[in-house]
Amino acid sequence: MTMMPCEEVARLLWQFMDRELDPVTARALAQHIRACRGCGPRHEFEARLRAIIQEKCAGEPAPEHLRRRVLALLSDI
């Protein structure tokens, strides 16, 4: 089986991480990442970067007074 070229992996990597590729392409890409010493670290880096962004932008829960205001809408109307 021929490997997916590295340029193709770079181009499709975000769609792969977003789980938006069709299963056949996703499998070929996953196989490439496992075998390739260039693309494996690229994927690892992107995955860790995304996790950091999610962690740093986790935000804060809604304040309690907003919860009360919103639930009060139900009885007002």
Add this chain to the structure above:
Amino acid sequence: MAVRRRFVEEDMRAGATLEFNALTLDPSAAGEPAAEFAALVEEHLDGLYRAGLRLTRNRDAAEDLVQDTFLKAWRAFHTFEPGTNARAWLYRILMNTYIDSYRKAEREPEIVEADDVEDQYLYSRVQESEELRRQGNPEAIVLERIMDADVETALASLPETFRAAVILADLEGFSYKEIARILGVPIGTVMSRLFRGRRLLQKALWEYARAGRYVTPGGERTGS
């Protein structure tokens, strides 16, 4: 990995014509609307507030936006079909409310640029940096610096259309198809906004990581 399979090409063809089938009236499903809606509030309030805060960049505005969103949702609740995607339905109302009422009057033009920037911008810069390479593990060094970076401010600096796509995909975890429905744009547009937004965010983070690198106790150095 294969739990949520999606078929991009099929989605692309369906494109913007996809509509929520949630908006069909079902009088047989009476139930207890107020109790059902209260459950929706409890489940989605924090998420909508988080997204509202990222969009408006202001706590008071985010609270008003979320309240208006739930008000509109409650008024339209009789048209919502139980069992369909309530979360996407609420985020769509949130985005529409935001665009109608809260967005600055001036519209940011959709930037259409030649795709001259590679997707993994930050990774490519890291690979190119001889300074980082000399320090050992360039990837680990840069990720460590980004851990200390003000990522929220970097995200807030993105133009609104790109920011919205990044928020919905990377922070809220919606699929391209769901985002297309939420924003009312074709899937191709979602992908171009999302990828552009990620590149801009990576650029901002690279600038931060680089500044951290070059300002050393021994004085400032300029880099390549």
